[in-house]
Amino acid sequence: MRTARKGSVEMPAFVRQLVKETEKRVSSFFKGGRGGAAEGEHPAEGEREEVIPSPYLDRPVLDKLTEEGCTHWGLTYALGSMQGWRANMEDFHNCVPQLGGELVDWSFFAVFDGHAGNTVAQYCSQHLLGNLLTTGGMGPEDDPEKVKDSIIEGFLQTDKHLQTAARREGWERGGTTVVAALISPYYIYFSNCGDSRAMLCRSGQVCFSTTDHKPYSPLEKERIESAGGSVYLQRINGSLAVSRALGDFSYKGAENRTPSEQMVSPEPEVCVVERSPADEFLVLACDGVWDTITNDELCAFIHNRLQVCTDLRDVCSQVIDLCLYKGSLDNISIIVLCFPGAPQLSAEALNQEAELEDLLESKVAEIYEELCARGEEPDLLSVLTVLASSVIPGLPPGGGIQSKRNCIISAYYQQREIHKPTEPNELGGS
Template identity: 90%
Template sequence: MRTARKGSVEMPAFVRQLVKETEKRVSSFFKGGRGGAAEGEQPGDGEREEVIPSPYLDRPVLDKLTEEGCARWGLTYALGSMQGWRANMEDFHNCVPQLGGELAEWSFFAVFDGHAGSTVAQYCSQHLLGQILTTGGIGPEDNPEKVKGAITEGFMQTDKHLHSVARREGWERGGTTVIATLISPYYIYFANCGDSRAMLCRSGQVCFSTEDHKPYSPLEKERIESAGGSVSLQRINGSLAVSRALGDFSYKGAEKRTPSQQMVSPEPEVYVVERSPADEFLVLACDGVWDTISNEELCAFIHNRLRVCTDLRDVCAQVIDLCLYKGSLDNISIILLCFPGAPHLSAEALHQEAELEDLLESKVAEIYDELCATGEDPDLLSVLTVLASTVIPGLPPGGGIQSKRNCIISAYYQQRETHKPTVPNGLGSS
């Protein structure tokens, strides 16, 4: 494992204020209040305005957790994960490139995106695979129907055991979405429970992706309302933004309804895709990624990056930075799995990348000099604003100018250093 470099990105003050005001008003609305006392007023006798802690930080936590590995049958993988703007890190993962024994050619990977705490996500990351294997439906014969049934049963049993533990230990609040893949010698199995997502790239194009489970989706909304809930503000009862998850037991109490018929269902959708020599890579990621980038954009971006990067951890870090610069305010986690058919390092692509970075450095220098000529002391935002309106050929597909922001920032500070006023000899010393 390694930790990548740190940076300094600040949330604009107006965005922080907007987030805080929105939280305050929405919370007050559901509690039947007016939004608290007006500015300069004091709460009345017996009243105490509740202070709701913001789920966002003033500065993002940019340390990246990374991991890499491989399987003997040719799979390589990397994980990248970052807390970002969120006040807490609630993502967990599980990477098992080889299951061992008679399943030595099988692999399992999953991302768990917790909400209202990290406890459920952590528990499921430690127990879900074991529950799937305990069903006995997974074996060397690789029967797709049996495997699908085992995966579904594993999710349901995990939720059942989780409920018992939660009641015993007193942490019934919170839940987690899950996006997982089980790779066999012949098939790729996808299991989705919530709004994290998997995407498979084949021959340079998106071949398959899972469907997010959102409360406003017609079938999900129908189940929620049949269980006695409602969908408002695109959330269950105006609160929970996902319609399937492990945990969230306060939404699973409807009488005479099976677990799959509750407002929040623990049942995953399981898909099977037959493997192909044209398979390039597979992505599992939480919604902190998908909220800012489409399947097609991410497929194009990673396909491009694999031709200039030999370290998959670096590719994951670049995806995380791209999502951050495109405005993601969530925890960001991604697992990148590369098959033998993935793009390889290209001398031509490396040459084009070097030319692009040289061009960006020269553009930054040009913009800096022009701003200086007007009497300004150019700040980074001014340079970025001018550069964003400039046509730059050769930017990474799917990434655009945001994907080269680290290069631009480095070039900017080089200009700052170059334009530092010099101190004549003999001055400035005592």
């Protein structure tokens, strides 16, 4: 099931200013960089510098794509995805709760974060799973080492087929990171290629997360330099911000080197975690999420939201809004998978949530009245600034005041309606 939800939030001035400053840096140093219109290469001496279109919009696209589903063995999932401040949407995803056949008890989920266009991300979202399955390493015996080898082979085959398609179709550039979870009856197989991330929460704590593949990481940097590249501005050749990805073939031309030894490696890091009755939920998300929130914060926030939300899509939407309000300028995509041991609705938590929202509404009204009494303009940013400096008990753990921004904005506009000047009547009176 898919639905599109629209937002109508006017962004605060400080966020708009942040975008402008970030745009200047990106355009100046990275020439579009990751997710922009170009790969970040500097013009040759004497050449006229190309004008690069801004990778950011004047206002964010707040429409959300949501999706939900479940399996026969008790897993529920939801996806939330939003374009945000980026000029283009380059994220894709896979949600396959049941693989079918002898793998009917297996599930596959993945997030693809494209850069320098969305073509590669879209291609991989359509072909990666099929290539994984054709390796033949997955079956009822559920052999972890065999499955790991199959996953790696599936990624390498996808990159090989992708290169053939790129030559045939004339794709000049572009790539995608991938983070995926293959769930069997006994294990969770995490595959990561790039800087998207997966996280597993067990008994209320983060028990596993994947490692981001950045060019400046020691082992990644060593491979890049061995393949003839360099790392500066924390990027490969000052341009690409990830060290593993599918696609990006301009970084994969080193002779006498295997695909996994190129500057950009298509080989995923595969980790196997044995399933436990204490498993609560699993998160797959692009770096538009992780740029603004830590593993522990997101674990705590989702754990809390599951106790007050009846719709898992709403949990995803709240995470997206939280990241947006914390300053994420990227596309934002997240998949949340809940196991049978996930937190359930709690009457106590629902009461606390209602009390918190009542408190915030009264605080907004109090601040609005105070600003009016001082003759100051009670604009939204002023109200938010005063509220942010106040002590507010009961805020969602991991989310803070930003996680209740929509509630605050709603209360603000309610106050504006209450204080709206009386319109003159037809006789000209007040």
